[in-house]
Amino acid sequence: MTAPTYDKLTPPTSGSRVTLGGDGKWKIPDDPIVVLIKGDGIGADVNGVPGISTAAVKVLDAAVQACYGAKRKIVWFDAHAGDVARALYNPGITDDQVKALDENGQRQVYLPDDTLKAFDYYKVGLKGPLTTPIGGGFRSINVFLRFKFDLYGCVRPVKYFKGVDAPNRNANKVDMCIFRENTEDVYCGIEFKSGSERAKKLVAFLREMGYGPDVLLDSAGIGIKPISPERSRRLIRMAIQYALDKKCPSVTLCHKGNIMKFTEGAFKDWGYELAKAEFRDKIVTEDEVYKDHGGKTPAGKLLIKDRIADSMFQQIQLRPEEYSVIATPNLNGDYLSDAVAALTGGIGLAAGANIGDGAAMFEATHGTAPKYTGQNRANPGAVLLSGVLLLEFLGWFEAAKLVNEAVEKTFSEAEETAKKGPGGKLHVTYDIARQFPGYGEQAGASSTAFADRIIELMK
Ligand SMILES: NC(=O)C1=CN([C@@H]2O[C@H](COP(=O)(O)OP(=O)(O)OC[C@H]3O[C@@H](n4cnc5c(N)ncnc54)[C@H](OP(=O)(O)O)[C@@H]3O)[C@@H](O)[C@H]2O)C=CC1
Ligand SMILES: O=C(O)CCC(=O)C(=O)O
Numbered sequence: 001m002t003a004p005t006y007d008k009l010t011p012p013t014s015g016s017r018v019t020l021g022g023d024g025k026w027k028i029p030d031d032p033i034v035v036l037i038k039g040d041g042i043g044a045d046v047n048g049v050p051g052i053s054t055a056a057v058k059v060l061d062a063a064v065q066a067c068y069g070a071k072r073k074i075v076w077f078d079a080h081a082g083d084v085a086r087a088l089y090n091p092g093i094t095d096d097q098v099k100a101l102d103e104n105g106q107r108q109v110y111l112p113d114d115t116l117k118a119f120d121y122y123k124v125g126l127k128g129p130l131t132t133p134i135g136g137g138f139r140s141i142n143v144f145l146r147f148k149f150d151l152y153g154c155v156r157p158v159k160y161f162k163g164v165d166a167p168n169r170n171a172n173k174v175d176m177c178i179f180r181e182n183t184e185d186v187y188c189g190i191e192f193k194s195g196s197e198r199a200k201k202l203v204a205f206l207r208e209m210g211y212g213p214d215v216l217l218d219s220a221g222i223g224i225k226p227i228s229p230e231r232s233r234r235l236i237r238m239a240i241q242y243a244l245d246k247k248c249p250s251v252t253l254c255h256k257g258n259i260m261k262f263t264e265g266a267f268k269d270w271g272y273e274l275a276k277a278e279f280r281d282k283i284v285t286e287d288e289v290y291k292d293h294g295g296k297t298p299a300g301k302l303l304i305k306d307r308i309a310d311s312m313f314q315q316i317q318l319r320p321e322e323y324s325v326i327a328t329p330n331l332n333g334d335y336l337s338d339a340v341a342a343l344t345g346g347i348g349l350a351a352g353a354n355i356g357d358g359a360a361m362f363e364a365t366h367g368t369a370p371k372y373t374g375q376n377r378a379n380p381g382a383v384l385l386s387g388v389l390l391l392e393f394l395g396w397f398e399a400a401k402l403v404n405e406a407v408e409k410t411f412s413e414a415e416e417t418a419k420k421g422p423g424g425k426l427h428v429t430y431d432i433a434r435q436f437p438g439y440g441e442q443a444g445a446s447s448t449a450f451a452d453r454i455i456e457l458m459k
């Protein structure tokens with residue numbers, strides 16, 4: 001692949017590409033170039049005030065430096081999306097001019113070709129959150145990137161960090177990893193606006209298929225939910241392989257298959273079929289456990305089970321220790337990842353990665369939290385921990401471990417301070433600070449102070 005030419009980006013003059021070998025394995029140089037999209041809202045640097053992406057990158061660089069000295073270094077390639085891209089590539093364009101563009105045109109204002117070319121060439125990225133307008137306007141750039149580069153596995157590990165005073169008293173039992181299918185489901189954006197010509201055509205077609213006004217009004221807006229065996233299977237395969245590699249106890253297929261039989265129900269069926277066809281000697285299903293093993297999972301076997309999605313939301317709160325790896329369609333996974341993160345103290349710490357067979361983009365679970373824009377206040381932890389997943393992807397496990405341990409030390413230190421009573425100096429951000437009894441949001445440290453403390457505690 002020849003290096004792209006860019007309109008406004010200057011590629012790094014040092015560093016090497018991460019490439020995919022003929023054996024399907026990633027080849028990682030010691031100086032990998034990683035595309036960095038800082039994002040909107042709390043992700044962005046505003047008027048010289050650093051956002052959470054900048055704070056997170058500082059910690060990641062410090063960890064790599066501490067572990068490997070001059071031998072290894074991530075070379076960040078700043079590319080742009082969101083408001084920063086609009087300002088750089090379309091200076092002066094008005095909101096009305098943007099609105100007058102078709103959906104593709106609108107998206108290009110916020111996601112220039114330069115950025116797509118950079119990611120297509122370098123294959124690995126760290127991305128901050130990007131704004132999506134609600135109820136109209138262009139479709140999500142975040143989702144577009146996942147589809148465009150076939151990043152089909154949205155991998156969102158959530159574990160409890162000791163020291164966080166999470167409101168749920170089972171928080172310390174949470175150690176889950178959600179595998180959310182990233183390329184199908186109602187998230188595809190096949191939608192027809194109420195009253196539009198296309199919606200009317202579809203309603204007429206559905207009438208021919210026998211659906212009367214009892215189930216479908218003429219005025220309905222309509223969304224389509226495609227879920228295929230191929231795309232379900234590859235996600236479930238990724239989840240099972242992860243569970244086996246990490247010696248996790250179970251994989252739960254989370255679905256709403258009692259109601260959506262041919263989409264979510266089929267997801268569940270394809271999951272069990274795949275588990276039995278491809279991993280037979282390594283897995284046991286919950287049915288088999290009860291039928292053949294007296295209700296106990298045989299030692300060394302990965303348990304495959306399923307839960308209906310509504311029940312799953314109460315199970316994760318009441319019996320979190322029974323859930324480990326969860327494989328689920330796109331929308332369930334979206335909801336579930338915020339809910340599981342909340343159990344452990346909030347989405348300020350919820351890491352994520354979008355993984356495909358030919359590219360990977362690391363990205364926090366949360367969004368742009370716009371009310372905190374430019375305040376150096378939000379928790380950089382989720383972007384940082386997404387960066388830890390990037391370090392693990394690179395195989396730089398020592399640096400990943402160093403960050404994890406330093407984050408944990410930072411929380412433990414805050415817990416010790418808070419135990420002594422209100423008024424102590426905390427080095428954690430507002431979202432963690434406000435959970436300690438007697439401490440409010442105002443007791444939180446800035447994003448950068450939190451990041452700096454993590455770096456100090458690496459030593
Ligand atoms: N992958 C992506 O880029 C995503 C983008 N989005 C987009 O982000 C925008 C805003 O979405 P919204 O629904 O408000 O959801 P957000 O996740 O942006 O924020 C919701 C709330 O979560 C808490 N929160 C989020 N991030 C942090 C953080 N780093 N530190 C501390 N607290 C945090 C805050 O809670 P509190 O108020 O309690 O302090 C915040 O008000 C929308 O345009 C949405 O489409 C949403 C999700 C993912
Ligand atoms: O793209 C967006 O704006 C929201 C996406 C989202 O919530 C997610 O992927 O978790």
Ligand SMILES: [Mg+2]
Binds near residue numbers: 334335338365
């Ligand atoms: Mg979400």
